[in-house]
Amino acid sequence: MILLALLEGRPRHGYELAKMIESQSDSRLQFHVASLYPMLYRLERKRLVEGKWVEKAGERRKRYYRLTPGGRRALVIHRRTWREFVSVLNSLTGFGHA
Amino acid sequence: MPDWRGYIRQHMPPLRVGPARESEIVAELALQLEQAYGDALAAGASEAEAQQRARFQIRDWENLAREINTAERQSGPRFLAGLAHDLRYSARLLARSPGFAAIAVLTLAFGIGGNTAIFSMVDAIALRSLPYPHPDRLMAIETRRVEQPEIEPWTSPSDFFDLRERSRAFSTIAGIDPIWSLILTGRGEAEQLQCLFVSADFFPMLGLKASLGRTFAPGEDRAHAPSYVVMLSHSFWQRRFGGSPGIIGQTLVMDGSPYTVIGVMPAGFHYEGEPLAGTASDIDVYCPLAANVLTGSAARGLRCLKAIGRLAPGVTAEQASDEVRRIGLALAQQYPDSNRGFAMDAQPLRAQVAGRFRLTMLLLLGAVGFVLLMACANVANLLLARAVARHREVSVRAALGASRLRLVRQLLTEGLFMAAIGGLGGLAVAYLGLKCLVAAAPPSLLQGRVIRLDARALLFATATVLGCALLAGLPPASRTVRDDIGNALREAGRGLTAGHHLLRSALVVMQVTVALVLLIGAGLLIRSFQRVLSVDPGFQAHNLVTIWTQVPRAVQTSEQRTAIYRRIHDELMSVPGVRSVAAVSRLPLMGINLGSALFIEGQSTPGVPGPDVEYRRATPEYFTTMGIALRSGRFFNDHDAPNASTVALINEALARKFFPGGNPVGKRIKLGGDLDKRQWITILGVVGDVRHFGLDIAPRPEVYTAYAANPLFSPILVIRTDSDPSALAATLAAKVRSISPEMPAYDVFTMQALVDRSTTQRRFVMSLLTGFALAALLLAGVGIYGTMSQSVAQRTREIGLRMALGSSPAAALGLVVRHGVRLMALGIALGTLAATGLTQLMSKLLFEVRPLDPLAFAGAALALAAFSLSACYIPARRATRVDPLEALRQE
Numbered sequence: 001m002i003l004l005a006l007l008e009g010r011p012r013h014g015y016e017l018a019k020m021i022e023s024q025s026d027s028r029l030q031f032h033v034a035s036l037y038p039m040l041y042r043l044e045r046k047r048l049v050e051g052k053w054v055e056k057a058g059e060r061r062k063r064y065y066r067l068t069p070g071g072r073r074a075l076v077i078h079r080r081t082w083r084e085f086v087s088v089l090n091s092l093t094g095f096g097h098a
Numbered sequence: 099m100p101d102w103r104g105y106i107r108q109h110m111p112p113l114r115v116g117p118a119r120e121s122e123i124v125a126e127l128a129l130q131l132e133q134a135y136g137d138a139l140a141a142g143a144s145e146a147e148a149q150q151r152a153r154f155q156i157r158d159w160e161n162l163a164r165e166i167n168t169a170e171r172q173s174g175p176r177f178l179a180g181l182a183h184d185l186r187y188s189a190r191l192l193a194r195s196p197g198f199a200a201i202a203v204l205t206l207a208f209g210i211g212g213n214t215a216i217f218s219m220v221d222a223i224a225l226r227s228l229p230y231p232h233p234d235r236l237m238a239i240e241t242r243r244v245e246q247p248e249i250e251p252w253t254s255p256s257d258f259f260d261l262r263e264r265s266r267a268f269s270t271i272a273g274i275d276p277i278w279s280l281i282l283t284g285r286g287e288a289e290q291l292q293c294l295f296v297s298a299d300f301f302p303m304l305g306l307k308a309s310l311g312r313t314f315a316p317g318e319d320r321a322h323a324p325s326y327v328v329m330l331s332h333s334f335w336q337r338r339f340g341g342s343p344g345i346i347g348q349t350l351v352m353d354g355s356p357y358t359v360i361g362v363m364p365a366g367f368h369y370e371g372e373p374l375a376g377t378a379s380d381i382d383v384y385c386p387l388a389a390n391v392l393t394g395s396a397a398r399g400l401r402c403l404k405a406i407g408r409l410a411p412g413v414t415a416e417q418a419s420d421e422v423r424r425i426g427l428a429l430a431q432q433y434p435d436s437n438r439g440f441a442m443d444a445q446p447l448r449a450q451v452a453g454r455f456r457l458t459m460l461l462l463l464g465a466v467g468f469v470l471l472m473a474c475a476n477v478a479n480l481l482l483a484r485a486v487a488r489h490r491e492v493s494v495r496a497a498l499g500a501s502r503l504r505l506v507r508q509l510l511t512e513g514l515f516m517a518a519i520g521g522l523g524g525l526a527v528a529y530l531g532l533k534c535l536v537a538a539a540p541p542s543l544l545q546g547r548v549i550r551l552d553a554r555a556l557l558f559a560t561a562t563v564l565g566c567a568l569l570a571g572l573p574p575a576s577r578t579v580r581d582d583i584g585n586a587l588r589e590a591g592r593g594l595t596a597g598h599h600l601l602r603s604a605l606v607v608m609q610v611t612v613a614l615v616l617l618i619g620a621g622l623l624i625r626s627f628q629r630v631l632s633v634d635p636g637f638q639a640h641n642l643v644t645i646w647t648q649v650p651r652a653v654q655t656s657e658q659r660t661a662i663y664r665r666i667h668d669e670l671m672s673v674p675g676v677r678s679v680a681a682v683s684r685l686p687l688m689g690i691n692l693g694s695a696l697f698i699e700g701q702s703t704p705g706v707p708g709p710d711v712e713y714r715r716a717t718p719e720y721f722t723t724m725g726i727a728l729r730s731g732r733f734f735n736d737h738d739a740p741n742a743s744t745v746a747l748i749n750e751a752l753a754r755k756f757f758p759g760g761n762p763v764g765k766r767i768k769l770g771g772d773l774d775k776r777q778w779i780t781i782l783g784v785v786g787d788v789r790h791f792g793l794d795i796a797p798r799p800e801v802y803t804a805y806a807a808n809p810l811f812s813p814i815l816v817i818r819t820d821s822d823p824s825a826l827a828a829t830l831a832a833k834v835r836s837i838s839p840e841m842p843a844y845d846v847f848t849m850q851a852l853v854d855r856s857t858t859q860r861r862f863v864m865s866l867l868t869g870f871a872l873a874a875l876l877l878a879g880v881g882i883y884g885t886m887s888q889s890v891a892q893r894t895r896e897i898g899l900r901m902a903l904g905s906s907p908a909a910a911l912g913l914v915v916r917h918g919v920r921l922m923a924l925g926i927a928l929g930t931l932a933a934t935g936l937t938q939l940m941s942k943l944l945f946e947v948r949p950l951d952p953l954a955f956a957g958a959a960l961a962l963a964a965f966s967l968s969a970c971y972i973p974a975r976r977a978t979r980v981d982p983l984e985a986l987r988q989e
Contacts, residue, residue, distance in 0.1 A: 013129075014126060014129075014130055015129065015130050015133040015134070018130075032155075033127065033130055033155050033156050033162065034156065034157075034158055034161050034162040034165055035165070037123070037126065037127065037130075037162075037166065038162075038165035038166050038168065038169040039169070041123075041166060041169040041170060042169040045169065045170070060129065060132075061125075062129060063122075063125075063126050063129075
């Protein structure tokens, strides 16, 4: 869900995704190469994301991933169930009333 | 700048992807390291440090390769990919709890295996179509006595020829004689052969060609001008002539007549219709119908043929039956003396063949199906119990976005996975089970059919596996569908929901219900079997040997036959240990009988065919040798010989039926159709009833005529010995053969073996059903135990709380047992209701026991209740040991 959410705005390449997760979570969440790339490949196989080699002026050729329509739908569903899960969790653990 | 691609290629284990995809992955990973390296340099790290940091990005190369391979494998349609994942997941789950897996898989293996084995047998005996071309076009034509439809139907040769001439509904009609014993002589020791005399049309009608030589030509089966030709069965040809093709054209002397061998039947051919249906007879030779002495008889009242016909094109079975009935009526009007009171009809040959076993076979298939249903319920129960344990996992997966469908599929896949493994084990069980079944089944049931696990059985097993997967997987899956996620999360910590519990209880009730039905069914069969065994056969079977023989061809006159029987008698009496010797025309319990019309002086109306009675011819010593009781009058004695044809004995059944309240001794009767030519016969005495047809078949009216009136060509010798006769049997048979090389001695049995044989089929069905019922009982016990254990585990807190508040352990025990008893009582009530209906279906299989026999019902219910209570007791005991403090701490 995290990867899908990060790709929602625009296409990104693997290194950029790893960096974003690390920086936006204040280094509390880290995606190692051994998890990140297999996950991207899996999402690609499930046709939730699409990878494409892009060559930009003055830059090396990089593989950019973008969200497919299916990926967008999946993200909506994931967000909804996660929200439900967290609210249930909150109400169970008392955080909701805090 | 380091060569990162080279670095990755050097360290990465080979990937299971195509070369193009691999270089793409390597390029992408190299880019990752390159960017990390660049970032490190930019942040002020030294060259060595930057390289170190980049390398640090990938530490576990093996893991990376494995993850990429797994991700890349998820190709193809998404459903299948998911299925593969589900299967792997199921396998991992099973491996994680081997005890659970073993119980579930073994339960299913025995259930599926048992079903497949029984199906194979039932299929071969009662379901499969006959192994002839267009089998549904074959009809059996029968002549039955309207008043006594239970008497086996035979058609007279004269009626058969008339029918064949008049019928338009059949393209061909063939006649078959009863199984005939011929004595082969002139080729070493005389041998008794089983022969079937059949019309020349018989083989073409069944689509059969000789495997060697040819079948009969129409000209060889002309009435009154038969050709003495013979076809050999494949097994006889192999056994007696070593499969030599040179046998064609050779002569076999059978019953003193020379027959020319013209062909050999294909291997494995076995005619399935009557007169072979229901017998274990193996036919050795086939001869033309016209060559049989009976077929040439002009007497229309002599009924000795079975007839089959192949429907003409465009004619339906109903139309053919109508035509046969019409011809039968016309013949009865045309020949009232012999045909009045008889009706002809036709039914599909398959019904004739399978009809006699159909009910038994369906009963067995139904029973074993019930056992499988119980096995599935148990596995469903286990899956439910585990689904409860995995509730948290399932809930979290649901909360994380796994769709309901996805979860249901996972649960169903687990069911399928277990059923598939169970099915594989089941095939092994079926293979072994079928071997045991074939070894234990009475030959009269199998009738030489090849019964094995074939494509149909495999198809059945596959269908069973799928059925089991659904039955076992659906209950837990359906719960998952109904559970809402919030509820599930709240319940996750606690385990069992009320819904789960209700479902599991329902499964237990169903198991108790089914087990009770099976137990009652088995109980009824056991009670019937006990009744059959306690039936007095009317003779004393112990210390009796029977030997079939035939006098030599040269022995023709009545005096010669009397003399040779006297020799046999004296030779056998000279053997130490022999107490008495007698001869008779038909033995009890052999399934071979002869009927005759009875005419009673002063009672019967001339011109009206009398009732059919059985008749036998016996020597004076027969009754004392067999131990048959004398009820009134006297037995035959040697002084009767000069007037032997004018005296007879009758049995009690005849006395009861035709001389009710009176004394039949001294009354006169006639036997046979042509009354004017028959002599009056005086009844000398009344003897006890003998169960000639079977222990479970009521004795029919019988007449015994004196042996001396017409000494037998093929006497059956009955020998009473001082002690166990099995050791003497071979000596006695050799003694008979020693009288003449042309005299065979065959079918040497102890009478006790005949009595035992007559009950084998009943014993077989009873044993199988009892086995199924016990399996059902065990499964019900396991189901109750599992549910109660789960219930105790779930109510630990409640029980602990109650105990903390002062409740005694006995009260805790009562709490659990009461719950078990409630389920059991409901199951027993439902089972009794179901059995009340279902046992009516098996009433034909019962003997002197009513389908609603109170003892069978009460016994089954008690046994089940006792077993279920013991299954409840263990978990209930566990409840009494609940530590209140420990239980409360769990809160």
